[in-house]
Structures are given as C-alpha cells and as structure tokens.
Amino acid sequence: MSDKGISPLTKSLYISTAAIVAQNQRVLVLSQNIANADVKAMPGQEVYRRQLVSFHNVYDNKIKASLLQVKKIIHVQAEPIKSYSPGDPMADKEGFVRQPNIKSIEEMTDVREASRSHESNLRAFERILLMLQNTVGLLKG
Amino acid sequence: MLSNRLSILMEQRAAWLSAKTQITVENIANADMKSARRKEIAPFVAILHRSHQARTNTGKLLSDVKDFKIKGQDILTTPDEISREQEMMQLTRATTDHDGLMSIIKKFHQMYRTILVKN
Numbered sequence: 001m002s003d004k005g006i007s008p009l010t011k012s013l014y015i016s017t018a019a020i021v022a023q024n025q026r027v028l029v030l031s032q033n034i035a036n037a038d039v040k041a042m043p044g045q046e047v048y049r050r051q052l053v054s055f056h057n058v059y060d061n062k063i064k065a066s067l068l069q070v071k072k073i074i075h076v077q078a079e080p081i082k083s084y085s086p087g088d089p090m091a092d093k094e095g096f097v098r099q100p101n102i103k104s105i106e107e108m109t110d111v112r113e114a115s116r117s118h119e120s121n122l123r124a125f126e127r128i129l130l131m132l133q134n135t136v137g138l139l140k141g
Numbered sequence: 142m143l144s145n146r147l148s149i150l151m152e153q154r155a156a157w158l159s160a161k162t163q164i165t166v167e168n169i170a171n172a173d174m175k176s177a178r179r180k181e182i183a184p185f186v187a188i189l190h191r192s193h194q195a196r197t198n199t200g201k202l203l204s205d206v207k208d209f210k211i212k213g214q215d216i217l218t219t220p221d222e223i224s225r226e227q228e229m230m231q232l233t234r235a236t237t238d239h240d241g242l243m244s245i246i247k248k249f250h251q252m253y254r255t256i257l258v259k260n
Contacts, residue, residue, distance in 0.1 A: 008159035012166040019170035055174050065163070068170045117173050120225050124166050127236045131162065134243040135155075138250070 009132055011065040016125040018067035023118040025070045026053045030111045037102040043092040047080040048100040076101075151246055153209040157185045158239045160211045165232045172225040179223045183215040 006014075029051045036048040056071040078101040086095030161182050171177035192209045 008156075008163040012159075012163045015163070015166050015170050023173075057171065057174075066167065068174075113173070117225070120169050120172070120229060123229065124169050124232055127232060128162060128166065131159075131236060131239050134240060138243060138246055 006063055006065075009128055009135075011063055012128045013125060013132075014060070014063050015065055015067060016121045016128065018069065019121040020118060020125070022053075022055055022068045022070055023114050023121065026114045027111060027118070029053050029073060030107050030114065033102050034104055034107045034111070036100055037104050037107070039100065040088070040090040041080070041098045042090060047098050048102075050076040050078060050100060050102050052076060148246075148249065151242060151249075153189065154185060155239070155242055155246075156209060157182070157188065157211065158235055158242065162232065162235045162239070164216060165228050165235060168223050168228045169225060169232070172223045172228065175222075177223055179219045179221045179228075181217050181219060182211070183217065188215055 033050050039048055041047040052074045054071045054074060055068055057066040058069045059066050080098045081101055082096045082098055084095055085091055085097045088097045091097050164180050164182050168177075168179055188209065188211060
C-alpha cells in the first residue's frame with residue numbers, strides 16, 4: 001500500500017477511471033442488445049444473439065493496483081423467438097419469422113444498473129480530486 | 142516537541158485516510174462483480190499501536206513517518222458482498238475526515254507563521 005511512487009490517492013483515480021471505462025463498454029453492449037431486440041432475421045441468416053459483459057480485475061504493474069476491465073463479451077446461446085407470420089417479408093418457407101431472444105425490460109434494468117455504477121465511480125473520482133486539491137492547497141498557505 | 146509529534150501524527154493519519162480511500166474506491170469499482178468480496182483496512186489506532194510497539198522495541202522514542210507502514214495484513218477481505226451505497230458512505234466519511242485533517246494542518250502552518258512573524 002505504501003510503496004513509493006504513485007500515491008494511494010492517485011491510484012484511486014486510476015481505479016475509478018478504469019471502472020468508468022468498463023461500465024461504458026457495458027452500456028455500449030447493452031445498447032446494441034436493445035437496438036437489435038426487434039430485428040428480424042432474413043431466412044437463412046443468423047439471428048442476433050444477446051451479448052453480456054463479464055468483468056475481471058487486472059493487476060497493473062506500473063500503477064501497482066488492480067484495475068477493473070472487461071474480461072470478455074459473452075454471446076448468449078438462447079433459442080431465437082419463432083412466430084408464425086406468413087405475410088411477413090422476413091418469413092421463411094414455412095411462414096415463421098425469427099427474432100432475437102431479448103427482453104428490452106431486462107436490458108433497460110441492466111442499463112440502469114450500469115449507469116448507477118458509472119455514477120458512483122464518477123462521484124468517487126470527483127471526491128478524490130477534491131482530496132488531492134485540498135492537499136495541494138496546503139502549499140498555498 | 143509536542144507540535145512536532147502532532148505533525149507526524151497528522152501525516153500518519155493522512156496516509157491512513159489515503160489508503161482507506163483506495164480500498165473504498167476498489168470496493169466501489171468491484172461492486173458489480175458477484176465474486177468480489179468487501180475489503181477493509183485495519184483501524185488507524187491498531188496500525189499506530191503496532192508501529193509504536195515496533196518503535197519502542199527498537200529503543201526509538203520519537204515517532205517517524207517511515208515507521209508507520211500499512212502492510213498487506215492490514216487489508217482484510219471480509220466474506221460480505223459489496224454494497225455500493227455503504228461504500229459511498231464510507232468514501233464520504235473518509236473525504237470529510239481528510240478535509241478536517243487538512244484544515245487542522247493549515248491552521249498549524251498559520252500558527253507557525255504567526256510565531257515566526259512575531260519573533
């Protein structure tokens with residue numbers, strides 16, 4: 001903790017920034033899910049798969065702290081929703097239309113969660129900056 | 142002598158508060174990871190007591206900032222899940238404590254300056 005070089009407060013800034021970036025990526029993936037929720041697949045074309053983000057901590061040797069990062073983007077292997085609609089231009093020979101298995105409400109809940117997390121990290125960042133400003137302010141007298 | 146000791150104590154407190162802030166920020170960053178567990182730092186008094194004991198064992202009476210070290214064993218991983226709200230409250234508390242400490246240090250410097258100007 002008290003190793004020389006980067007101070008704990010500066011490390012905290014890096015940790016918050018990494019978390020903000022990770023949450024941004026999460027929101028990006030969730031937005032893609034919401035945008036593609038109603039997209040019907042052409043016959044023979046693959047249906048859009050719901051994507052989920054998983055996080056992990058990576059130890060940064062330069063900063064000497066663990067930073068949150070996106071580990072991987074998982075493509076959920078759920079069966080697409082098939083609905084019978086023979087008049088639809090996207091329907092196959094049997095008259096079925098395939099849509100991604102995505103529930104917009106679930107995605108919106110996740111977006112809300114990500115946005116809360118983003119906000120918390122941003123507030124933490126602001127507070128650490130204030131602490132640093134106060135410390136530097138001592139030199140002003 | 143007393144003011145010197147107080148200055149050292151304030152510096153140690155500031156170091157502890159910075160470390161506490163780092164731990165809290167790590168908790169906030171990891172709040173969305175289900176596998177993550179809450180981390181906390183040992184109380185300031187406990188670390189101070191340990192370093193004080195180490196000092197008296199070596200025969201040094203005056204405290205030194207270098208003696209005050211937050212080691213790996215002072216960071217505890219609890220079995221609890223991380224509550225973002227609780228961590229935000231912890232951060233607010235650490236920030237307020239830090240602000241207060243900086244104000245005290247500032248007043249100290251002002252006192253010193255006043256003495257120097259009068260003499």
